[in-house]
Amino acid sequence: AVTMGQPDKSTFYVTLGLISIPSLLFFIFVCPFLILHVSPLILVVGVLGVTYTLVVLCMCSYTDPGVIPRQSPTPEIEAMMAQAAEERKVDPYNRRPAVPRKEIQLKGTTIKVGYCTTCHFYRPPRSSHCSDCDRCVENFDHHCPWVGNCVGKRNYKYFFHFVCSAAVMCLYMCAFSVVELVLLTQQPMTLLEATFNSPVCPLIAIYTFFVFFSVTGLSCYHSYLICYGVTTNEDIKGTYRHDDNPWHKGVIGNCMYLVCCTPAWPSLIRRENTCPTSWRELCPGSSRSNKDKDYPIHQSRSDRESAED
Helix, strand or coil: CCCCCCCCCCCHHHHHHHHHHHHHHHHHHHHHHHHCCCHHHHHHHHHHHHHHHHHHHHHHCCCCCCCCCCCCHHHHHHHHHHHHHHHHHCCCCCCCCCCCCCEEEEEEEEEEEEEEECCCCCCCCEEEEEEECCCCEEEEEEEECCEEECCCCCHHHHHHHHHHHHHHHHHHHHHHHHHHHHCCCCCCHHHHHHHCCCCCCHHHHHHHHHHHHHHHHHHHHHHHHHHHCCHHHHHHHHHCCCCCCCCCCCHHHHHHHHCCCCCCCCCCHCCCCCCCCCHHHCCCCCCCCCCCCCCCCCCCCCCCCCHHH
């Protein structure tokens, strides 16, 4: 079996702490007063919201993002890579790819796909090799250290739900922390006395206020990406203009497909360490340009030996 890199989960546990600790402080020190003077629903809604945020965070972190199993190079590819290495010794500034790119046609758009010299297959459209995890991921969006995983084809929905729910819960806790301080000043009590009486309230309000703006900016940015049907990786590279994106399904179609009704894609790394051997499996409806032969995405050494027998 060909080994692949694994994501670093250390920052993910930091994220869990940054969510869990302020939430517990809010429930323990802020909610009792609000339950008595406002409504018990504040605690119920808060617990449900934080629980949902933590659940989608864990699902995003521990779901296979769409990793394509690493393969063994064919003799032809090994020869190409060896020749490219010799050429770079002569000309260090030579940036020609060791293995030529291929072209496919999708909805009238020509898409160039490159060969991954680490995983040893032609990457499907929208896929990319993550330098942090050292593996290729389908529909690669970005690597998020805060969730300790790549964000791709199989977990993008969880990531989007996470950033949106985190923004809502930050606003929720900030608002009700301020509400408690306002109610305390009406007892009568000065704002300074209210702060000393409930010191956790201003701390929670300040913390969630700043986190709210950072997380809201991220959720707004990904809402924009969803509306135009592009990934973060494609948007940064400027891969498509809005009028030639073959993945664009319209604003409503993109939202339904990526946020609400995302298909339950099977994990390729759980299928006996094999990945699709044809473009049609990974990219239904696509076709190669006429000048390209029927070139498989990969052909492992064992596959070649069995074919030769």
